[in-house]
Amino acid sequence: MGLKDILVQIDTEGAGAASAHRQSFALSLAAAHDAHLTAVAFALEPTIPPMIMGEVPGALLESQRKRALDAANAAAAAFTAAADRAGVRSEVRVISCTESAAPPTLAVHGRTADLVIVGQSEPDDVLAIRDLMTEAVLFESGRPVLVVPYIGPDEARIRNVIVAWDGRREASRAANEALPLLVKADAVSVVVVGDSAPSARAGEPGADLALHLARHGINVSVKRIPDTGIDVADALLSHAADTEADLIVMGGYGHSRLREFVLGGATRGILASMTLPVLMAH
Structure with a gap:
């Protein structure tokens, strides 16, 4: 069986070089195998400690939700443009959820892929739940997970x-x-x-x-x-x-x-x- 259906998690707010490396690697791998590549971008709900939830203005929460969704949509558009340039068939799934729901949600989406690509945690990572997402895919998806180091590479040169x-x-x-x-x-x-x-x-x-x-x-x-x-x-x-x-x-x-x-x-x-x-x- 070939590698024809790949899923990759892409970062949204604060995405840096590590996310760019992972996206480039995934596109390179998909191109090498003539595979379809699906990106998952999370728009995470703001995390508010329960003891102060009632003190946070609703307008502020809504503003943070909108910012997260706008960032996810921007990441999705950038991914689609990169996939088009690479000649890779692609789609993007923008998912709004809480931090605690993101890891099992990624695992569920991974169950119908041949391979799930995620990133290694890095110092001062913008995504606090990155390790939890890797573990969820590994133990709950039933599919293999490929972890790309935060230092790269950009190209899937697997010889x-x-x-x-x-x-x-x-x-x-x-x-x-x-x-x-x-x-x-x-x-x-x-x-x-x-x-x-x-x-x-x-x-x-x-x-x-x-x-x-x-x-x-x-x-x-x-x-x-x-x-x-x-x-x-x-x-x-x-x-x-x-x-x-x-x-x-x-x-x-x-x-x-x-x-x-x-x-x-x-x-x-x-x-x-x-x-x-x-x-x-x-």
Whole structure:
């Protein structure tokens, strides 16, 4: 199955370089796969602490709502113009809602896409709920999520890919969801950190996944990183830098606590320190 229907979250008020990088990356990826690209722009309701809600003039609240909607519509128009210039089929969904409703709403919209693109949180981020949106898509949409670092890139140049492999369900899901990207890559490396990856057959950890990918015509190799005590996230990011990788594919892990998902250590570490795009699936 190809990559034909992509969803991207775009920023509105205070959008800066990170949002521009993410939008350009999404347009580049959609163009490379002849895919339709849908943008979601949130016009967020003003957040007023309950204890002072009654003291805030209604006219001020309405003014803030209008400003948020105007910003979302402006972002939508700019996105449409950029998509037209790139020759990418597109649409924009402007959604007015509260901050708390935005993450699950994005997940719902993502359920009928092949891939959802979001951004990494950055220092002094204009969107306080960015991490919550990434987690909602990862754990609630049922679709893979591709996180673009706030430093870029602008172009979806995906030639050298690392597939992090630990033999678990989430890693298998991520590798198979990434197949439309992997088949277009020049080289794919199945990377195993330590020796804990279970295998359906005896042999080198990761070899079974490599065989599966090779049967899709992918140029694949296996790299085993010894367990030296460094955490998995740092080991993967260090290897990605050393090999000039363009993308990491990995399982997104978490555990349920009071009906909310809490990110696992490796997932959290990657999202915090990533310097290249990362595709995750749960």
